[in-house]
Amino acid sequence: xxxxxxxxxxxxxxxxxxxxxxxLAALSEPTIAHTSAGLAAIIARCQAGIRSVAGGERxxxxxxxxxxxxAQEAAIVNLVAPGERLLVASNGFFGDRFRxxxxxxxxxxxxxxxxxxxxxxPDALDxxxxxxxxxxxxxxxxxxxxxxxxxxxxxxAVAKHHGALVILxxxxxxxxxxxxxxxxxxxxxxxxxxxxxxxxxxxxxLAVSKAALNRRRSIERVPTYYADLANWETSMRDPKQYxxxxxxxxxxxxxxxxxxxxxxxxKARVARHLAMAEGFRxxxxxxxxxxxxxxxxxxxxxxxxxxxxxxxxxxxxxxLAANGVIAAGCLGRWKGRGVRFGHMGNTTTRDIxxxxxAVADAxxxxxxxxxxxxxxx
Ligand SMILES: *Cc1c(COP(=O)(O)O)cnc(C)c1O
Numbered sequence: 137x138x139x140x141x142x143x144x145x146x147x148x149x150x151x152x153x154x155x156x157x158x159x160l161a162a163l164s165e166p167t168i169a170h171t172s173a174g175l176a177a178i179i180a181r182c183q184a185g186i187r188s189v190a191g192g193e194r195x196x197x198x199x200x201x202x203x204x205x206x207a208q209e210a211a212i213v214n215l216v217a218p219g220e221r222l223l224v225a226s227n228g229f230f231g232d233r234f235r236x237x238x239x240x241x242x243x244x245x246x247x248x249x250x251x252x253x254x255x256x257x258p259d260a261l262d263x264x265x266x267x268x269x270x271x272x273x274x275x276x277x278x279x280x281x282x283x284x285x286x287x288x289x290x291x292x293a294v295a296k297h298h299g300a301l302v303i304l305x306x307x308x309x310x311x312x313x314x315x316x317x318x319x320x321x322x323x324x325x326x327x328x329x330x331x332x333x334x335x336x337x338x339x340x341x342l343a344v345s346k347a348a349l350n351r352r353r354s355i356e357r358v359p360t361y362y363a364d365l366a367n368w369e370t371s372m373r374d375p376k377q378y379x380x381x382x383x384x385x386x387x388x389x390x391x392x393x394x395x396x397x398x399x400x401x402x403k404a405r406v407a408r409h410l411a412m413a414e415g416f417r418x419x420x421x422x423x424x425x426x427x428x429x430x431x432x433x434x435x436x437x438x439x440x441x442x443x444x445x446x447x448x449x450x451x452x453x454x455x456l457a458a459n460g461v462i463a464a465g466c467l468g469r470w471k472g473r474g475v476r477f478g479h480m481g482n483t484t485t486r487d488i489x490x491x492x493x494a495v496a497d498a499x500x501x502x503x504x505x506x507x508x509x510x511x512x513x
Contacts, residue, residue: 145457148491149464150280150308150438150478152330152337155389156396159335159482162388170382176375178391179382183372185394186343189310189333189402190325192317195343198365198372199390201383202340204307204328208274209237210342210363211303211324214352215272216243223270223300224248225256225291229281229467230305234274241359246270252469253282253440254430258290265298273300277309280331281467283429283440283476285313292320301348307331310341311397312409312437312480323348332409332437333397334481335389409436412479412488415512417441419492419504420477428466428474437480440466442473447499449475455498461491485512 147154168174183197198210212234216222221244224234228250238245246268250256261273273295278285288304295302301323306315310325312332317325325343329335344365352358352365361367362380371379397405413436417427424444427434443449449472453463464476479488485508492504 142462145460145462146487146490147462148477148479148483148487149462150331150476150480151328153332153334153478153481154483154487155334155336156393156482158396159389159392162392163336163385165385165388167384170384171376171378173376175382175384175387178387179375182387182390182394185391185398186341189394189397190306190315190317190343191319192315192325192343192345194318195325195345196349196369196372198340198342198344198368199387200340200368200380201338201386202363203337204305204326204331204340205233205237206363207307207326207328207340207342208234208305210340210360210365211326212237212243212272212274213241213358213360213363214355214365215301215303215324215348217351217355220271221246221268223264223268223273225261225264225273225275226250226279227255227276227282227284227286228252228279230279230307231274231276234303234305250284253284253428255284255286255433256291258287258294261291261294262297265294265300270298270300272303274303274305276305277313277315278435278437280308280438280476281440282470283427283435283438284433285309285435287433289320292322296321301351308435308437308480312405314402314406317343317345329386329390331478332480333390333393335386335393338383338386339390406436409480411512412483412485413437413439415485415508416477416479416488416491418511419488419508420495422503422507423492423495423499423501425475425495428470438476438478440470440474440476443475444499452498456494459494459497461494488512
């Protein structure tokens with residue numbers, strides 16, 4: 137039997153996240169024809185599920201093979217017409233990526249950057265839009281580098297006030313936090329499969345408003361073929377129509393994952409994510425780790441924590457891995473100073489305790505699990 141090294145470890149990196157056995161089992165079912173009625177029904181169920189999870193009942197759902205970065209790229213190139221500018225409101229590494237993608241397509245960018253560990257403020261966005269105008273704004277719901285959850289309702293309202301279309305990167309939130317696309321007036325919610333949805337990596341997820349689709353239609357030609365929504369549209373309305381081969385088995389996994397999410401209930405799922413985050417951070421505080429992220433914008437899907445004095449990044453994560461728990465280092469200016477733990481998707485409160493035990497073992501502390509239990513129940 138094939139078995140990758142590390143298969144027994146608990147993934148506490150902020151994506152890919154642990155995949156439940158039922159979801160993994162779906163992947164190993166026989167691959168059926170990509171244009172079959174059977175697969176079309178599965179894809180249609182996935183689209184309905186994404187509408188529910190994103191709060192986008194009026195959205196068109198595009199699902200195709202790729203990663204979160206391709207979803208970001210697809211959103212930009214389908215919405216920004218030649219000669220138009222893009223306003224990037226960035227709370228970290230993943231927000232900055234929108235700028236890099238825009239630059240690769242020669243799209244001029246106005247870049248608004250938050251102080252490290254904080255969020256761009258609605259006032260700053262308002263001022264920037266007054267100054268530079270802008271017909272398209274990118275926001276990042278949770279920046280997975282800084283652990284910042286953006287104050288979405290306020291930011292989206294400002295962008296809407298200026299008449300801009302809003303692209304929301306929900307790679308690290310969709311399935312773990314409420315997104316409320318229609319209620320907020322977001323135009324594109326983009327995501328990947330491997331974070332809070334708890335599916336193995338490999339799917340682009342795009343929920344697209346009518347206004348955003350109309351924007352695409354108003355642009356004659358976009359600089360992509362595979363990620364052109366106009367090319368996918370027919371196939372997404374009727375998946376039996378071929379544009380490019382559907383990622384058949386990944387749709388099995390997404391179908392099962394979405395069913396589990398809707399069975400759990402969105403409200404309960406969001407509450408579980410909050411409880412896990414608060415429990416984990418209470419436990420980690422006892423062990424000497426406090427958030428690098430500003431307190432008012434802490435994301436429920438991951439924790440970005442500063443190392444206590446004397447704990448070295450590489451050694452710590454090696455010790456953790458030896459205990460079967462995988463955590464991620466920090467990126468950019470926090471590299472070496474802190475550590476990132478994901479707690480989203482299929483992660484359970486038991487996993488939180490397992491993680492805390494491994495950390496306690498690595499730093500020679502105790503009391504983390506008890507502190508977490510006091511919060512999580
Ligand atoms: C992980 C992540 C991405 C990039 O997704 P990939 O699947 O690695 O390409 C983009 N944005 C956010 C917020 C992410 O967390």
